[in-house]
Amino acid sequence: MSDRDRNTVASPVSLTAEDGPGQPPVTPALQDLYRGFEKALLVPLWTEIGDLMPEHPRSRALPHRWEWRTLLDLAARSGELVPVGRGGERRAIALANPSLGGRPYATPTLWAAIQYLMPGEDAPEHRHTQNAFRFVVEGEGVWTVVERDPVPMRRGDFLPQAGLHWHAHHNAADQPMAWIDGLDIPFQYDVEAQFFDFGRDALSAEERTTPERSRAERLWGHPGLVPVSRLGRPAPGAGSPLLRYRWEDTDAALTDQLDLERAGHPGTVEPGHALVRYTDPATAADVLPTIRAQFHRIRPGAETAPRRETGSSVYQVFDGSGRVTVGDASWSVRRGDLFVVPSWAPLSVRSEASPSDSDSGALDLFQFSDAPVLTRLNLFRTHVEENA
Structure with missing residues (x-):
């Protein structure tokens, strides 16, 4: 396109002169100035x-809840109709979110x-710059394979995976399994920094094994103890070298806080509210x-202060029941x-959990956010x- 053609394209800038506090008086000269701004693709800050x-953040997102039963039913129907391989990756x-224009x-x-x-x-191997994790709210039988290291996935386990690590999954069980994925896809999309690579189509026999503990867990999964041999030698991409944070450890930490x-x-962040953060052991x-x-673990009857x-943030209810209020939504x-x-x-x-709907007797919530x-x-x- 020539410079002359560019100058004839309709400007996307549209300015309206309006009376108001801090605004200049509306005059023919001001309106003419605004037409000049539009033509030159300029927008005055005023x-x-x-x-x-x-004065404070005004999010484009709305508070919203998705029911697990609905998600699980639709995912199961997809399992019968949609291939997992290279077509849909x-x-x-x-x-x-209902206010983000239908974007995923x-x-x-x-x-x-x-x-x-x-x-x-098997979900075939790939890698991407997006940082990701898996969190399991129910079921077991799937192993995620990160950099050829098979990692078990079980209820309550949190499995982080920094960007640019090769990964695949395989289901060694005779039942389907579902979990939630969390990624920073929207952030990387908006800053235009994302990359994606296809990997191998099939896993090796060694990667299809089902060990109780991954190699990463054997090295890094010991509280307070760091393998000196690996210090200063991080895996590709920043992020935790521990690929699985076991539910048993999370549960014990939360129980001890309330005890x-x-x-x-x-020990708790507020009355009846235990909270732990997953961190890089190095x-x-x-x-x-x-x-x-x-x-988060919130004992029955406790209510958190508005924060x-x-x-x-995105939250998933791991166990129990309760009442959640986000802004005007409840x-x-x-x-x-x-x-x-x-x-x-x-x-x-507000926790309304009981032993009838929660293994811990409390309301348990998993949370992830963009705080870093x-x-x-x-x-x-x-x-x-x-x-x-």
Whole structure:
């Protein structure tokens, strides 16, 4: 296109002169100035400051809840109809926030999806710059293979995977299995930094084994103990070298916090609310460069104080039941349900769990967020309101 052609293309800039506080008087000269701005593809800040620089975050995302039963039913139907191989490159079904134009985004920065693998199936190998994890709310029998290291996946396990690691999955069981995937796809898409590579079509016999512990867990899965041989020699891509955080360890840590509270000692973040964060055993930093993962346990009858954070979060109910309030939205939730907390929306949770619907007797919530990105940019803020 020539310079002359470019100059004849209709401008996408449209400006309206309006009377108002801080605005210049509307005159023919001002309107003529605005037409000049439009033609030159310029936008004066005084017409946009309320939108571009508001007093507090105004998220494009809405609070929303997805019921696990619905997700699981649709994933099972997909398992019968949709191949898992190179055509679709994973049978993953993403949550689409209702205010993000039909994009497969749970929030403007976070992707969340249910992935479903049929008995005996393999999900072929690939890698991508997107940081990812898997979290298992029910079932077992699938091994994820990261850099040719088979890693078991069982209920309650959290499996982080930093970008650019080769990975595949195989189902060694006679039953289907579902789990949730979390990735920073929307963030990397918007900053235009993503890469993707196809890997091998098939796994080797050694990778199709089903060890109780991966090689990564044997090296890094010992609390407080770091293998000196691996210090200063990180795997490709930043992120935790521990590929599986076992439910047994998470459960014990949460139980101990509430037991300490009952005995009158500090340990919980607020009354009845135990919280742990998954961290890199080599650095104590977040497990992934762009994703923070945490686990909450709220004893029956307890209610968390309304909390606001910059950045967005996705929660999954691991066990129990309760009432969740996000801004003006409020829902009853139970095992498997997922919900979104947009930036700066106040979140409070009331536990209604009991031994009839929770193995721990409490409301257990898995959470992931974009907090590491905002923290590095000095943009992460939090505010906790006083409970009435």
